[in-house]
Amino acid sequence: MSDDSVGVYVHVPFCERVCPYCDFAVVAARRLSPDQEQGYVDALLSELERRAESYAGRRLASLYLGGGTPSLLRPASVARIIRRVHETFDAAGSVEVTLEANPGSLERQRLPGFRAAGVNRISMGVQSFSDITLKRLGRAHRAAEARLALAAAREAGFDQLSLDLILAAPGQALEAFERDLEEAVAFGPEHVSLYELSIEPGTPFALADARGQLRRPNETGVLAMLEQAEHRLAAAGYARYELSNFARPGFEAVHNRRYWERRPVLGLGVGAVSSDPPSARAPFGVRRQNTRDLARYLDCTGRAESAEDRDAEIFDAATARGEAVFLALRTARGLDSARFSDEFGSPPRGFWEASIDELVGRGLLEEAPGGDLCLTDRGRLLSDSVFQYFV
Ligand code: SF4
Structure with missing residues (x-):
């Protein structure tokens, strides 16, 4: 993206x-x-x-x-x-x-x-x-x-x-x-x-x-x-x-x-989380979290940071896919199937066919003719159980 x-x-x-x-x-x-x-x-x-x-x-x-x-x-x-x-x-x-x-x-x-x-x-x-x-x-x-x-x-x-x-x-x-x-x-x-x-x-x-x-x-x-x-x-x-x-x-x-749209955020301060943009080394982006320890954070001011000062999670494709679905389904706009396909090489059905059928059948998920997905009213109330299908 x-x-x-x-x-x-x-x-x-x-x-x-x-x-x-x-x-x-x-x-x-x-x-x-x-x-x-x-x-x-x-x-x-x-x-x-x-x-x-x-x-x-x-x-x-x-x-x-x-x-x-x-x-x-x-x-x-x-x-x-x-x-x-x-x-x-x-x-x-x-x-x-x-x-x-x-x-x-x-x-x-x-x-x-x-x-x-x-x-x-x-x-x-x-x-x-x-x-x-x-x-x-x-x-x-x-x-x-x-x-x-x-x-x-x-x-x-x-x-x-x-x-x-x-x-x-x-x-x-x-x-x-x-x-x-x-x-x-x-x-x-x-x-x-x-x-x-x-x-x-x-x-x-x-x-x-x-x-x-x-x-x-x-x-x-x-x-x-x-x-x-x-x-x-x-x-x-x-x-x-x-x-x-x-x-x-x-x-x-x-x-x-x-x-929710997984766009870059630079997080500053104790415990702040950043979402780095995709790069050649990390094509699905990186999530970093600063140390939660105030004294250690303040100590970084005058020196180069060490790996201990910030946790980095380099997303693999499977984690990034799950994250993309989870975050998009939280929104009323839902998941744009074409955009998902551009990023991951296949629409959501290519990865979760059985789950989507089951959730649509239970009235928790709505699927548009082009494959876009969003939660139904009932799905919003039971969102936690819906998200478990996409981990
Ligand atoms: S301690 Fe209370 S006021 Fe402070 S961030 Fe937590 S919930 Fe908010």
Whole structure:
């Protein structure tokens, strides 16, 4: 697949506190000291300088500051990062610049500064408008702060606002989730991301779950929430363009789409993942992940990196094929059979004839006359079991 653009992902690992379900590369830092902040941004920019060559000549399509909590950075640091990324890559038209923000009061005050720094899209980690749910999730903010932060983002001039909601939180009933949806819709963001709480090994929630202390909704309850979300958001004009993402027409996330379409992404920072473009040595591309150890990452700033600093997975054809199907089927557009065939030498049926017949027969997959594939409504609800057919 030819593509001359690049998306840049910048990971900021600091969080006010570490939530008990979180498995990201994060460290607790209630307030970042100026030195700590500058040291990390220096390391990021040094990594950008070292690695930009592998993406030389590509045009910048998107920049995403995620985490962690990037809104813990001061606007001047965010401006520094944005400026340097723009100096490194020419822009491919207008560039989507997203910053993930937590709805704390400190971050709320910084929103105008982030706008002035060049951020044009805010992804607000609301999670829920219920204080009980937020407390059970171990989140640092409360619902009232989320409401204030959303209003402040609009006041600061952000006309691209995404709101994160969580479902299947401990003790969360369908009615409570419906109230979250109603409030989200009433606020009217351009984009909504909806994540089912997942229990990651090694987290405090995994321990509590093993002891039977979490009281999570069962599978039927989760399916009811998902159905309700699709129905309510569709009625309010949001299309489910990817399994976890809903948008008003024209407001689909540019950066996130790069992952589903397997386009190159340069990931900077602790634990950041990069997707290198295909090359002669790796015709199906390479996925790299930076060390998740902050001290080791900072240590890379002044020296050449060693193999231990970054894991690299060179895709073979079979892994890349499975990945292409898995990612494309997550999207409403589905899998383009002709494009798949161009890359892998045969349409999906050439590799998974029996699986496709079975899934179509069970009403989980739809196959267009040209061989394009997409999940049916039922397939979306049972997507995990569909994906297992393509590994
Ligand atoms: S705020 Fe987000 S990134 Fe930070 S610890 Fe909580 S879930 Fe993890």
